Amino acid sequence: xxxxxxxxxxxxxxxxxxxxxxxxxxxxxxxxxxxxxxxxxxxxxxxxxxxxxxxxxxxxxxxxxxxxxxxxxxxxxxxxxxxxxxxxxxxxxxxxxxxxxxxxxxxxxxxxxxxxxxxxxxxxxxxxxxxxxxxxxxxxxxxxxxxxxxxxxxxxxxxxxxxxxxxxxxxxxxxxxxxxxxxxxxxxxxxxxxxxxxxxxxxxxxxxxxxxxxxxxxxxxxxxxxxxxxxxxxxxxxxxxxxxxxxxxxxxxxxxxxxxxxxxxxxxxxxxxxxxxxxxxxxxxxxxxxxxxxxxxxxxxxxxxxxxxxxxxxxxxxxxxxxxxxxxxxxxxxxxxxxxxxxxxxxxxxxxxxxxxxxxxxxxxxxxxxxxxxxxxxxxxxxxxxxxxxxxxxxxxxxxxxxxxxxxxxxxxxxxxxxxxxxxxxxxxxxxxxxxxxxxxxxxxxxxxx
Amino acid sequence: xxxxxxxxxxxxxxxxxxxxxxxxxxxxxxxxxxxxxxxxxxxxxxxxxxxxxxxxxxxxxxxxxxxxxxxxxxxxxxxxxxxxxxxxxxxxxxxxxxxxxxxxxxxxxxxxxxxxxxxxxxxxxxxxxxxxxxxxxxxxxxxxxxxxxxxxxxxxxxxxxxxxxxxxxxxxxxxxxxxxxxxxxxxxxxxxxxxxxxxxxxxxxxxxxxxxxxxxxxxxxxxxxxxxxxxxxxxxxxxxxxxxxxxxxxxxxxxxxxxxxxxxxxxxxxxxxxxxxxxxxxxxxxxxxxxxxxxxxxxxxxxxxxxxxxxxxxxxxxxxxxxxxxxxxxxxxxxxxxxxxxxxxxxxxxxxxxxxxxxxxxxxxxxxxxxxxxxxxxxxxxxxxxxxxxxxxxxxxxxxxxxxxxxxxxxxxxxxxxxxxxxxxxxxxxxxxxxxxxxxxxxxxxxxxx
Numbered sequence: 097x098x099x100x101x102x103x104x105x106x107x108x109x110x111x112x113x114x115x116x117x118x119x120x121x122x123x124x125x126x127x128x129x130x131x132x133x134x135x136x137x138x139x140x141x142x143x144x145x146x147x148x149x150x151x152x153x154x155x156x157x158x159x160x161x162x163x164x165x166x167x168x169x170x171x172x173x174x175x176x177x178x179x180x181x182x183x184x185x186x187x188x189x190x191x192x193x194x195x196x197x198x199x200x201x202x203x204x205x206x207x208x209x210x211x212x213x214x215x216x217x218x219x220x221x222x223x224x225x226x227x228x229x230x231x232x233x234x235x236x237x238x239x240x241x242x243x244x245x246x247x248x249x250x251x252x253x254x255x256x257x258x259x260x261x262x263x264x265x266x267x268x269x270x271x272x273x274x275x276x277x278x279x280x281x282x283x284x285x286x287x288x289x290x291x292x293x294x295x296x297x298x299x300x301x302x303x304x305x306x307x308x309x310x311x312x313x314x315x316x317x318x319x320x321x322x323x324x325x326x327x328x329x330x331x332x333x334x335x336x337x338x339x340x341x342x343x344x345x346x347x348x349x350x351x352x353x354x355x356x357x358x359x360x361x362x363x364x365x366x367x368x369x370x371x372x373x374x375x376x377x378x379x380x381x382x383x384x385x386x387x388x389x390x391x392x393x394x395x396x397x398x399x400x401x402x403x404x405x406x407x408x409x410x411x412x413x414x415x416x417x418x419x420x421x422x423x424x425x426x427x428x429x430x431x432x433x434x435x436x437x438x439x440x441x442x443x444x445x446x447x448x449x450x451x452x453x454x455x456x457x458x459x460x461x462x463x464x465x466x467x468x469x470x471x472x473x474x475x476x477x478x479x480x481x482x483x484x485x486x487x488x489x490x491x492x493x494x495x496x497x498x499x500x501x502x503x504x505x506x507x508x509x510x511x512x513x514x515x516x517x518x519x520x521x522x523x524x525x526x527x528x529x530x531x532x533x534x535x536x537x538x539x540x541x542x543x544x545x546x
Numbered sequence: 547x548x549x550x551x552x553x554x555x556x557x558x559x560x561x562x563x564x565x566x567x568x569x570x571x572x573x574x575x576x577x578x579x580x581x582x583x584x585x586x587x588x589x590x591x592x593x594x595x596x597x598x599x600x601x602x603x604x605x606x607x608x609x610x611x612x613x614x615x616x617x618x619x620x621x622x623x624x625x626x627x628x629x630x631x632x633x634x635x636x637x638x639x640x641x642x643x644x645x646x647x648x649x650x651x652x653x654x655x656x657x658x659x660x661x662x663x664x665x666x667x668x669x670x671x672x673x674x675x676x677x678x679x680x681x682x683x684x685x686x687x688x689x690x691x692x693x694x695x696x697x698x699x700x701x702x703x704x705x706x707x708x709x710x711x712x713x714x715x716x717x718x719x720x721x722x723x724x725x726x727x728x729x730x731x732x733x734x735x736x737x738x739x740x741x742x743x744x745x746x747x748x749x750x751x752x753x754x755x756x757x758x759x760x761x762x763x764x765x766x767x768x769x770x771x772x773x774x775x776x777x778x779x780x781x782x783x784x785x786x787x788x789x790x791x792x793x794x795x796x797x798x799x800x801x802x803x804x805x806x807x808x809x810x811x812x813x814x815x816x817x818x819x820x821x822x823x824x825x826x827x828x829x830x831x832x833x834x835x836x837x838x839x840x841x842x843x844x845x846x847x848x849x850x851x852x853x854x855x856x857x858x859x860x861x862x863x864x865x866x867x868x869x870x871x872x873x874x875x876x877x878x879x880x881x882x883x884x885x886x887x888x889x890x891x892x893x894x895x896x897x898x899x900x901x902x903x904x905x906x907x908x909x910x911x912x913x914x915x916x917x918x919x920x921x922x923x924x925x926x927x928x929x930x931x932x933x934x935x936x937x938x939x940x941x942x943x944x945x946x947x948x949x950x951x952x953x954x955x956x957x958x959x960x961x962x963x964x965x966x967x968x969x970x971x972x973x974x975x976x977x978x979x980x981x982x983x984x985x986x987x988x989x990x991x992x993x994x995x996x
Contacts, residue, residue: 254832266837427877
């Protein structure tokens, strides 16, 4: 088994759009080889959010990524499948009070925690998801259980089992299936409650400024008898011309969504049989409207996993993070998976992030497009093609890419003693929301002796 | 303006899979031309569900499709945009007690109505959706309002407006935005309550049979000391070998989801400026688990609308109906839209239904794949290219396709006095879930005098 974090050079590429700066990190091919026979193999890549990670927080984020990798690898070593391993990684990430998933999630407008999570199995192509779920410590467990129950076939009386449940119904289903309820007070942490109070105060101030501006505008309009701008769709008076519905002054009171609390978490795994799985979990945006569901719950948007098939030479697994609405509109997880079927994984991912995300016509009206992805693709091949006796190995390419300031990742193979972690950052001068960072590596896994 | 329902021949095509029989209905090019200048133009195509429509119910379904078309055209004639017109059509379809959307929706396991709906605007590419929404008479109105509010830019304090809300949170948002609450008792109809009681009785019987079978099996297993089959993913004892978790006998107690109550409704519209919009609304499966969200709420799955752009020569609008889980896994609305960018719309849709729906690897484990779509695509062109003085016209191609027994559609242009309706059926011998019916027509709309 060989593994190497393949960062060897950074270059700034000219891009098609003047708004986009691409940072390319060349992935080195591994140069050494150490085979360890007779062990279970597999690989995991996790992330603790695409957003902004200060140096002071970096240590804790790296630590939780390391633990998440270890949990997944323990599962793989015990012979568990990719879906079980990816769930184990997610549970560790959800349990951290520092990430915006499970415990310590962002609070919504009413001060409640509502989580989104989903999981996809590359072998069966089944999917399980929960949205706006309260009162369950590990939302990913419910998503995984939905996936598992869905694989058992129809329910009694020919009913189709659900793959996506939301709100109170999702909570009831989880409890009915033996997943314990968790009192809401336990999931909110000192950090999340303090952030909620700060955000609420900012919101009150912003709304006060907005009210003042509206009144000022009304007075001006009645003086000038100016015509009102109507909304293109509903015909009601539009606030669009006010910028952020209250002018630039309100930007001073922007919430903390862009400074570390955007930390949706995710993981991608390949097991010893070459099956891939992906999962994602998120507490959503700070002060979101109750009932708001983001990309982490949505098919094709939060995660994607697809084993190699008739039309897919590679197995691929993807998990996304960032601004939910941006990731939804671009169906980014599936888009990345499709792109990764071409030969050069690095180039395919870079082009997808540039053209299908930052440059997407679906996000043309956005000032900046914030997101990040972790991807993994694998295929069976011979390590030394000239040695026909050699057992085929599993070639795993893993990459992460983000348009946010930074992204914290960890990765590990079943033969490693411990996980490697890394905080990827945009280079100095690159603008978050308009530039892309991309890094990754390659790992060869030799099939275990049967 | 010319319009003609272009069914001229039916042929059974050999297909790649022996399971698939394709029914091709050749669409005739229009042969006559009657221009009406100075009027607002536009076109609407609606459907009242892909499922099974008995002759006795056909009249009412056609009637509601006709009314829905008229409502949309009235909006277009009043100068409304495509999103307003498509919403007006959907409201009419939701208000019918015969369709499974809004009023008269299927009841869930607890006897409640929970609706899904979504809308997409081809011009702005914005999207609005609600899932598992109770207590609102017209779920599509809330989806449209979410779309509209989303177009106004950020909320105070830089918050991103939600595009997808579920459950109680969606209800609160709707009421806060002036959409009146509707007592649940009003939305359930005599028909839906009677169906609920019949289905509940069937479920009780099925569960009783299932319990008996499980006990019988346990006794056999303890006698034979047979090994238990474990679930591939969760490791718990699997019921997969029981067929529908209770053997074939339970199929006798199948619910009424396959006999008319699968009637998700939808509409696609193109307005006089060539802007497209699509919408979908559904009460979901009968006796679904509370909180279950189906394709009608999900981005890319329930509806899609995309104006012509740099990479899209045609404007396209799609709305889907059928088994939610099948439509979700194949992201069918977006898949159809992408396919419709090739030259032959009919062939593109047929191939999509055959290869990306019935033949999808994502549905490989399904016995039958049930769904239907209505699609519309338009492009600007000159009706008589040799006459350079002639005003450019809007060429609208409209198609419907289904793998269900039947599908009820209606269509109308702004110049028509009344809508045309049609119940499309699979030909005799074709198997629902394995065969495709496809029909449609072409319509030329001349731009109004400015």
